Each structure stands twice: as C-alpha cells, then as structure tokens.
Amino acid sequence: MDDEVALDPRFADRFGREPRPPCQLYLISPERYDPGFPEKLKAALDAGVVAAFQLRLKGVEDMEILRAGAALKPILAAYDVAFILNDRADLAKELGADGVHLGQTDGSVAEARSLLGHDAQIGVTCHDSRHLAMEAGEAGADYVAFGAFYPTSTKATTHRPDPSILSWWTTISEIPCVAIGGITAENASPLIEAGADFLAVSGAVWNADPASAVRDFAKLLK
Numbered sequence: 001m002d003d004e005v006a007l008d009p010r011f012a013d014r015f016g017r018e019p020r021p022p023c024q025l026y027l028i029s030p031e032r033y034d035p036g037f038p039e040k041l042k043a044a045l046d047a048g049v050v051a052a053f054q055l056r057l058k059g060v061e062d063m064e065i066l067r068a069g070a071a072l073k074p075i076l077a078a079y080d081v082a083f084i085l086n087d088r089a090d091l092a093k094e095l096g097a098d099g100v101h102l103g104q105t106d107g108s109v110a111e112a113r114s115l116l117g118h119d120a121q122i123g124v125t126c127h128d129s130r131h132l133a134m135e136a137g138e139a140g141a142d143y144v145a146f147g148a149f150y151p152t153s154t155k156a157t158t159h160r161p162d163p164s165i166l167s168w169w170t171t172i173s174e175i176p177c178v179a180i181g182g183i184t185a186e187n188a189s190p191l192i193e194a195g196a197d198f199l200a201v202s203g204a205v206w207n208a209d210p211a212s213a214v215r216d217f218a219k220l221l222k
C-alpha cells in the first residue's frame with residue numbers, strides 16, 4: 001500500500017511550525033483614482049472578506065495620492081482591511097498607512113522600517129527570483145510577492161514564475177508570500193494549491209463588477 005499522502009502545503013509542515021492561515025484576498029487599486037472609487041471599494045468590501053488593499057496610483061502628484069489615501073483610509077479601517085501604499089514609504093508615513101509595498105527600485109526595507117516602525121507591513125516584489133525573496137526575508141520584509149503568474153494588461157511584466165516557487169517558499173520560510181499578475185477566480189486554484197498566502201488582484205475586480213468578482217474569489221477562498 002502506498003502510504004505517501006499528498007498533503008496540502010498549508011498543513012505539511014515537518015518542523016513544528018504553525019499551520020499557515022488560509023489564502024486571503026489582497027486588492028490592488030486601479031492606477032488612476034476616480035471620485036466614484038470609494039463607493040466601488042465599499043461594494044467590493046461588502047461582498048467578501050478582503051485582508052489588504054494597496055493604493056497603487058501611477059504617474060500622479062503626491063497630493064493626489066495623499067487625498068485618495070485620506071479618503072480611503074477610514075473605509076478600510078471600518079472593514080478591518082490593512083491599508084498598504086505602493087512605492088512610497090514617506091507618503092505611507094504621512095497617511096498613517098499600515099504598510100508599504102516596495103519594488104526592487106522603491107527603496108530598502110531598512111529605510112522603510114526606520115520610517116514606519118516595527119508594526120508596519122512591508123512587502124517586497126521578488127518577480128520570479130528565489131534569491132530576491134531570500135534577500136527580502138533577510139532584510140525583514142513582512143511578505144514577499146512573486147509574479148506575474150499570468151498575462152496582465154494592468155502592467156507590462158517581464159517575469160513569469162511557475163507556481164512551484166510558492167511551494168518552495170512556504171517550505172523554507174514562514175514569511176507570507178503573495179501571488180500577483182493576471183489572477184482571476186478562474187485561474188487562481190494552482191496558486192492557492194501551491195501555497196500562496198495572498199492573491200493580489202486588480203483588473204479581475206475593478207475591470208468587472210467588483211462585488212461579483214469579490215464574491216467569486218470568496219467562494220474559492222472559503
């Protein structure tokens with residue numbers, strides 16, 4: 001009899017570590033902020049549990065990021081959703097955000113940590129690189145992000161990791177990992193099965209009916 005049991009990576013720990021919590025949804029904003037966005041966000045958050053929200057505005061003045069952040073912060077707090085600002089630790093500090101997401105050219109974890117403090121959530125883009133992920137972990141990142149797993153029209157991407165990078169990461173580290181890039185409720189299963197702690201999603205929610213898209217993810221993640 002074959003006693004090799006296929007274990008869910010979430011419960012397969014052999015080193016006495018806590019099981020990882022179930023995979024959760026991490027919403028990424030559209031690149032441009034429109035005045036109707038707070039209502040769309042509320043509709044999305046009413047539809048299912050969301051762990052985190054990243055304000056990712058591109059090519060706009062700092063003042064616009066600060067205005068948008070100030071408008072969204074109380075909504076996120078009311079739904080108990082972590083508020084992460086993309087790119088800018090300085091503006092995250094000014095907004096009193098819960099954390100910042102740093103790409104490879106957005107500054108160091110150490111600088112962000114000294115600005116934002118011990119409790120801040122600092123995430124780092126690691127593309128398809130085990131090396132970058134280990135560096136980010138050693139630098140004190142609170143999560144590492146791998147992507148883009150699927151083609152996306154939200155951003156030009158040049159890296160295409162295999163889902164196995166998520167399984168590898170969950171085997172060697174307790175630091176949460178985020179999967180990003182072209183993720184929809186239809187294509188997310190291999191990433192969840194590989195051990196993603198969070199699915200970071202933009203287009204599949206905001207380019208569709210946000211409430212219905214979040215409901216579809218919620219069914220998958222329950």
Ligand SMILES: Cc1ncc(COP(=O)(O)OP(=O)(O)O)c(N)n1
Pocket residue numbers: 028054056086087101102103104105106123124125145146147155178180200
């Ligand atoms: C959760 C998450 N993962 C990856 C990214 C990409 O960050 P970066 O490489 O800095 O690219 P931009 O998003 O700044 O265009 C992200 N924002 N969030």
Ligand SMILES: Cc1nc(C(=O)O)sc1CCOP(=O)(O)O
Pocket residue numbers: 028125127146147148149151152153154155157180181182183200201202203204
């Ligand atoms: C912002 C971002 N970063 C990526 C990376 O690979 O690092 S992919 C991506 C786009 C995420 O939006 P969507 O869910 O619409 O594909």
Ligand SMILES: [Mg+2]
Pocket residue numbers: 086087101102103106
């Ligand atoms: Mg960036």
